[in-house]
Amino acid sequence: MSICPQCNGLNMTNYDCHFCGNELKELGRISDLFDDYSAYVEYDLDESYKSTCTHSFFCPNCKGYENIDIEII
Numbered sequence: 001m002s003i004c005p006q007c008n009g010l011n012m013t014n015y016d017c018h019f020c021g022n023e024l025k026e027l028g029r030i031s032d033l034f035d036d037y038s039a040y041v042e043y044d045l046d047e048s049y050k051s052t053c054t055h056s057f058f059c060p061n062c063k064g065y066e067n068i069d070i071e072i073i
């Protein structure tokens, strides 16, 4: 069974903002954050999306959001 290391607290990687290099704060899984989005994401997971889990991150410096695909292990 494969798991997402980010969902399970195993991911030690820090992600930096593309714009300012500041460390991004993780907000959670896209499917947990946006109810409207979840049907779409789950549909995707059944198809070709199996190898990644998309998480949303926030840059406190830019006040911007970034979605990062975490590789499932």
Ligand SMILES: [Zn+2]
Binding pocket: 004, 005, 006, 007, 008, 029, 053, 054, 055, 070
């Ligand atoms: Zn995840």
Ligand SMILES: [Zn+2]
Binding pocket: 017, 018, 019, 020, 021, 022, 059, 060, 061, 062, 063
């Ligand atoms: Zn930034």
